[in-house]
Amino acid sequence: MALVKTEPYESNFKLLEDKILERAAEIMQQRYMRRGAIHSPSTATDFLKAKLGAYEREVFAVLYLDSQNRVIEYEELFFGTINSASVYPREVIKSVLNRNAASIIIAHNHPSGDPTPSQADKLITNKLEKALSLIDVPVLDHIVIGESCVSFAHEGLLNIEIVN
Known part of the structure; x- marks a missing residue:
């Protein structure tokens, strides 16, 4: 006898998956907030993929960083x-000024x-770069x-030079 998936089962399974992913994202955020510095696009990408990957609508988020590239806060700003x-x-x-961020990563x-x-x-990135440079x-x-993910920094799509 073959098992037949029913609609309620699939729905419950999706809800369980979503809860697991949400919890995993919370754990990653706690780790970065406690001790993590963002040293490469891949570090940021791993974190952001866990946070934004499951949404069914576009969400624009900001990672606020201190002068040592440690995460001050993650915020989903626009939906x-x-x-x-x-x-x-x-x-x-x-929001950058309210958190006294030294730099940001947008996603x-x-x-x-x-x-x-x-x-x-590309246009909004350029606009934000110019505004924040002020x-x-x-x-x-x-x-x-x-x-998969695309990093503007990795692809050379950022317009303002970053001095470390």
Whole structure:
């Protein structure tokens, strides 16, 4: 006799998976908040993929870092639709100043699974880099999360030089 999956079973299994992923993301965040410094795009990518990878709509997030690249806080700042999210530089600047961040890493997910940065992704990154440069806060990276991840820093897509 073959086991037949029913709709409620699949739904319950998905809920369980989501809870496990949420808990894993919480554990990763606690580790980074306690002792972790972000030293490479891959370190940030691992953390952000756990946080943003399961969303079914676009979510734009910020990792606020201190002068030693330690995570001060992670915040999901803007929520959108299945293929876009409006990002407001003024709100990003306010949140950076409120946390006294020395630098930031921005990230968002592509629910389609294709992490290829869009023209809009490139434009908002450039806009944020310029705005934040006025208050001496560099954007260290913009990471797009999909089935895989794209790091603007790794791909040479950031426009402002970062001095360590």
